[in-house]
Amino acid sequence: xxxxxxxxxxxxxxxxxxxxxxxxxxxxxxxxxxxxxxxxxxxxxxxxxxxxxxxxxxxxxxxxxxxxxxxxxxxxxxxxxxxxxxxxxxxxxxxxxxxxxxxxxxxxxxxxxxxxxxxxxxxxxxxxxxxxxxxxxxxxxxxxxxxxxxxxxxxxxxxxxxxxxxxxxxxxxxxxxxxxxxxxxxxxxxxxxxxxxxxxxxxxxxxxxxxxxxxxxxxxxxxxxxxxxxxxxxxxxxxxxxxxxxxxxxxxxxxxxxxxxxxxxxxxxxxxxxxxxxxxxxxxxxxxxxxxxxxxxxxxxxxxxxxxxxxxxxxxxxxxxxxxxxxxxxxxxxxxxxxxxxxxxxxxxxxxxxxxxxxxxxxxxx
Numbered sequence: 001x002x003x004x005x006x007x008x009x010x011x012x013x014x015x016x017x018x019x020x021x022x023x024x025x026x027x028x029x030x031x032x033x034x035x036x037x038x039x040x041x042x043x044x045x046x047x048x049x050x051x052x053x054x055x056x057x058x059x060x061x062x063x064x065x066x067x068x069x070x071x072x073x074x075x076x077x078x079x080x081x082x083x084x085x086x087x088x089x090x091x092x093x094x095x096x097x098x099x100x101x102x103x104x105x106x107x108x109x110x111x112x113x114x115x116x117x118x119x120x121x122x123x124x125x126x127x128x129x130x131x132x133x134x135x136x137x138x139x140x141x142x143x144x145x146x147x148x149x150x151x152x153x154x155x156x157x158x159x160x161x162x163x164x165x166x167x168x169x170x171x172x173x174x175x176x177x178x179x180x181x182x183x184x185x186x187x188x189x190x191x192x193x194x195x196x197x198x199x200x201x202x203x204x205x206x207x208x209x210x211x212x213x214x215x216x217x218x219x220x221x222x223x224x225x226x227x228x229x230x231x232x233x234x235x236x237x238x239x240x241x242x243x244x245x246x247x248x249x250x251x252x253x254x255x256x257x258x259x260x261x262x263x264x265x266x267x268x269x270x271x272x273x274x275x276x277x278x279x280x281x282x283x284x285x286x287x288x289x290x291x292x293x294x295x296x297x298x299x300x301x302x303x304x305x306x307x308x309x310x311x312x313x314x315x316x317x318x319x320x321x322x323x324x325x326x327x328x329x330x331x332x333x334x335x336x337x338x339x340x341x342x343x344x345x346x347x348x349x350x351x352x353x354x355x356x357x358x359x360x361x362x363x364x365x366x
Contacts, residue, residue, distance in 0.1 A: 018043070021279050028284060029277045044285050047292040048273030050305045054193070057229065057246055058184055058238035060172050060263035071331055074160035083153065087125065090146055091117045097138050125150045174265050176205035179238060186212045187221035187228055188240040197268045206268065225249060233258055240268060247310040260315035 020026040022042055030049075072080070095117040102111045112120075112132070120130045124146045134140045173179055179186070186209060188194050198210045214220045223231065228239035229249055239246075243264060250259065276292075278285055295301050 017277070021277060024279060027278065027282065028288070030274060042280055044278045044280055044282060046276040046278060046285060046288050047296075048275045049292075049301065050274055050308045051271060052274050053243045053267065053271040054191075054240060054269060055243055055264040055267040056179060056186070056238045056240045057232050057250075057262065057264055058173075059232065059235050059258055059261040071161060074157050086149065087118075087121050090142070090149075091121045094121060094139075094142055097136075097142060101136050101139065121146060125153065127154055172263055172265065176203075176209060176266065179266055180205065180208050180212070182238075184236050184238040185221065185231075186238050186240075187223050187231065188213050189225060189228060189242065190222045191242070193269055194240060201268075209268075229253065238266075243312075244308060244310040247312055251310075251313040254313070256316055259313045262312070264312065 017026065017029045018039075021029055075083070091114065095112075095114045098112060098117065120132060124130055124143065127150055130143070134143050173182055197206065198214075201207075213222070223239065225241060225245055226249070228241060229246060230253075231237040232239050233254055250262065254262070276288055278288070292301070
């Protein structure tokens with residue numbers, strides 16, 4: 001047993017199990033090392049047995065983009081523009097019919113401006129009703145057309161917006177930079193491959209993660225699988241661990257909501273295969289190849305893969321209640337807040353204008 005796989009030189013021969021194999025201290029080893037061209041000269045990689053992967057496990061509850069306007073997505077730009085054009089045409093027709101009925105037919109409904117016609121059309125489309133009750137067939141038919149349009153648009157829009165809000169997923173962390181900036185506390189499972197990566201990979205992001213895991217002050221954030229996954233479950237925490245071993249425990253201890261929120265896209269090393277390693281032209285090479293080939297033919301290798309390669313637990317989203325958060329409805333409240341400010345501003349200017357008119361009329365009488 002050794003706490004490293006390979007050393008820091010080109011072939012990885014100055015430390016770890018590679019050194020033991022090369023100097024014939026060991027005859028055979030089984031490690032999840034990457035097959036590189038610099039290592040082929042010194043080692044034989046005998047029959048990869050099963051796929052090995054690691055990742056940072058964390059619950060991607062995240063936040064939605066506050067300025068991503070979900071309320072415009074149910075309709076395309078053309079549909080929105082067509083709706084605006086239709087509303088303007090209906091308002092014009094409503095004003096024309098009002099003028100005809102009031103001025104030419106001498107009806108008693110009273111005349112109103114084009115702006116009022118626009119407000120009536122919008123209020124009907126928004127299913128808020130109208131304070132004006134039409135009396136003639138022309139106006140009634142026009143109101144019927146507006147109500148029908150409102151019914152069709154409203155039903156499709158509301159069903160689409162609810163579906164979009166419930167199915168909108170938060171932005172997922174997919175890179176080292178995202179993980180570093182996320183504010184998640186980072187921890188690792190103590191494993192030779194993790195230490196090797198931290199020692200040999202000088203990528204600034206990898207080294208930034210190393211500093212977060214091994215802070216200058218305080219204890220290193222190194223945990224066994226049980227403690228590490230418990231920190232992930234209670235969160236917010238990101239724990240780097242062997243995927244197959246983690247999935248087994250996650251399926252037993254995480255609830256349906258946590259499983260659906262689980263993210264495992266960020267890893268320190270690329271997925272690889274567990275292989276038997278031997279020194280180049282080892283006397284055991286052909287024996288092992290024949291034995292492993294026989295095991296594959298009889299199904300033993302496949303059986304072991306089903307045991308070792310645990311898959312990520314399935315997310316049954318229909319078993320959980322999805323809540324719509326404030327970050328998903330921010331735009332609606334933002335528009336409402338802007339409308340309140342504009343209303344207060346208009347009220348202020350109307351009061352000033354009325355006060356000015358009263359002063360002017362008073363001065364004219366004086």
